Amino acid sequence: MGLPNVYTVAVSRIPDLFTKIRDGQGPEQFTRQLLKDWGFTSSNDHAFIPLLKALGFLSPDGKPTQMYHDYRDHSRSKLIMAQAIRQVYSDIFLIKEHPTAADKNAVTERVSAYLYVYRGLESCNRPINNAHLSEMAVDIMI
Helix, strand or coil, X not given: CCCCCCXXXXXXXXXXXXXXXXXXXXXXXXXXXXXXXCCCCCHHHHHHHHHHHHCCCECCCCCECHHHHHHCCCCCHHHHHHHHHHHHCHHHHHHCCCCCHHHHHHHHHHHHHHHHHHCCHHHCCCHHHHHHHHHXXXXXXX
């Protein structure tokens, strides 16, 4: 499986999003309005919905999946997140099954290559943000 075809520039808000998911009640449908109600009012926050779909937390039509509901269990949330990341970012684990900080450069290169080649970000005028996205992905996995 390749790397997911989604990303967000609102990376600093991702922990807040997952705190809201874990602590809130599971909605029937995960919508932009729900994001706004939770305080995610920036248009950049809209990218959380495709991200949650890619991670398997939402179905293609935006309904919370079993993984979403399992994540809400505080005693299992870290395990559920680890499973989601391993599944969605499986290409990273081909580099090394159990990545550590020593593998950060190899993993960053893989994520960067994906961003530049598959997402066409080589034409982006803000390469620092692309590097930042790579670093965030690596930090989540290591």
